[in-house]
Amino acid sequence: MQNFQPTRIERSSTSLKIEWKDSYQSELSYRLLRQKCPCAHCDATRSGKDPFHILPSEGFFENLSLVDIQRVGRYAVRLVWNDGHRTGIYTFEFLRELSEADP
Numbered sequence: 001m002q003n004f005q006p007t008r009i010e011r012s013s014t015s016l017k018i019e020w021k022d023s024y025q026s027e028l029s030y031r032l033l034r035q036k037c038p039c040a041h042c043d044a045t046r047s048g049k050d051p052f053h054i055l056p057s058e059g060f061f062e063n064l065s066l067v068d069i070q071r072v073g074r075y076a077v078r079l080v081w082n083d084g085h086r087t088g089i090y091t092f093e094f095l096r097e098l099s100e101a102d103p
C-alpha cells in the first residue's frame with residue numbers, strides 16, 4: 001500500500017503523468033482513464049446494463065481533457081473532465097494497476 005502513494009501528478013494535453021513513492025513513473029492517457037472510469041454510471045455502460053448508453057465517438061476522445069484533479073482522502077483522486085463528468089473516483093491503487101497493465 002505504501003508504494004501506491006504518488007509524489008507528483010501532472011496533467012499534459014493528452015495524459016496524466018504520475019511519479020510514485022517507489023520512483024515508478026506512469027503515463028496514463030485520458031482516453032484510457034475515461035474508458036476505465038470506475039463510477040457507477042460508466043460501469044453500467046461498459047457492462048451493457050444501461051439501456052440508454054451511447055458509445056462515444058472518436059472525436060469525443062480527441063477533445064477529452066481534464067479540468068481538475070481533486071484529492072479524495074489519502075487514497076484517491078476525483079477526475080473532473082471537460083465534458084462535466086466528475087463522478088469517477090480513482091484510487092491510487094487503481095491508477096497504479098492501470099499503468100502496470102498498460103505500460
Ligand SMILES: [Zn+2]
Pocket residue numbers: 037038039040041042043085087088
Ligand atoms: Zn464515469
